[in-house]
Amino acid sequence: MHPGDYTPVCTTELxxxxxxxxxxAKRGVKxxxxxxxNAPSHVGWIKDIKVATGxxxxxxxxxxxxxxxxxxxxxxxxxxxxxxxLPMTVRSVYIIKPDRTIAAMITYPASxxxxxxxxxxxxxGLQRGKAGVACPADWRPGNRCIVNFPLSDxxxxxxxxxxxxxxxxxxxERGKKDLKKHYLRYTKDPYADAPDEDEGGARGSGLFFCx
Numbered sequence: 001m002h003p004g005d006y007t008p009v010c011t012t013e014l015x016x017x018x019x020x021x022x023x024x025a026k027r028g029v030k031x032x033x034x035x036x037x038n039a040p041s042h043v044g045w046i047k048d049i050k051v052a053t054g055x056x057x058x059x060x061x062x063x064x065x066x067x068x069x070x071x072x073x074x075x076x077x078x079x080x081x082x083x084x085x086l087p088m089t090v091r092s093v094y095i096i097k098p099d100r101t102i103a104a105m106i107t108y109p110a111s112x113x114x115x116x117x118x119x120x121x122x123x124x125g126l127q128r129g130k131a132g133v134a135c136p137a138d139w140r141p142g143n144r145c146i147v148n149f150p151l152s153d154x155x156x157x158x159x160x161x162x163x164x165x166x167x168x169x170x171x172x173e174r175g176k177k178d179l180k181k182h183y184l185r186y187t188k189d190p191y192a193d194a195p196d197e198d199e200g201g202a203r204g205s206g207l208f209f210c211x
Contacts, residue, residue, distance in 0.1 A: 004082060004089075005037040005045040009113045013091070015053025016116045027123055031059035036089055038065045080110040093119055095126060131190035132159055142192050147185040154180070160187050 004010065014033060021031055035042065042061045050056050062069070067086070070076055076087040091108035103126050108114055125135035133145035147156045147165050156165055165187040173182055 005035050005041045011049055011052050013113050014049050014057050015055040018055035018057045020116050021059065023120055027127065029123055033059065033061040034064065035061060036064045036067050036070055038063050077110055095123060128190060133187060133190060142189050144186045145189055147187050149183060152181045156185060
């Protein structure tokens with residue numbers, strides 16, 4: 001979601017998204033933009049983006065000149081208004097699954113550009129969920145993951161193999177001999193050894209990212 005065409009921060013963002021489009025494609029993710037302007041405005045803006053950032057925007061840009069979708073989604077920021085006094089849309093990022101449900105939403109104020117490295121990291125983490133793991137704070141691809149909380153230790157051993165995960169020795173769990181599930185358990189990144197060319201298929205292609 002973008003506050004509007006021909007705005008400085010949005011121009012840099014779409015350039016950044018276009019630059020990283022091959023990285024999203026490797027993960028089976030399609031890009032789409034959204035701005036509260038019409039098609040002719042988008043066409044002219046794309047030319048400016050090319051000159052300003054050196055990148056060509058080839059993914060779709062949705063038009064919302066009457067702010068109908070923006071109102072419906074509840075993404076208007078009434079503390080930031082455009083030159084004619086209309087509230088601007090916030091910089092919301094939606095990562096949408098193939099079943100059209102929202103997997104994640106990240107929202108920035110109109111004054112702050114998005115961190116596309118973080119959006120890629122979010123996609124990587126979400127796709128690892130299919131392998132039965134979660135991702136800890138500041139996780140990066142290749143780092144250890146967390147065994148999904150619902151799995152008992154026995155189920156985790158069945159899934160990851162004997163010795164396939166490490167249990168963190170926590171004070172709250174010491175002395176509990178019949179404990180069937182330790183809540184913090186680390187295992188290796190399930191996709192750490194996947195070849196780059198197979199990333200989209202291995203990680204579950206079809207996630208749809210809308211900027």
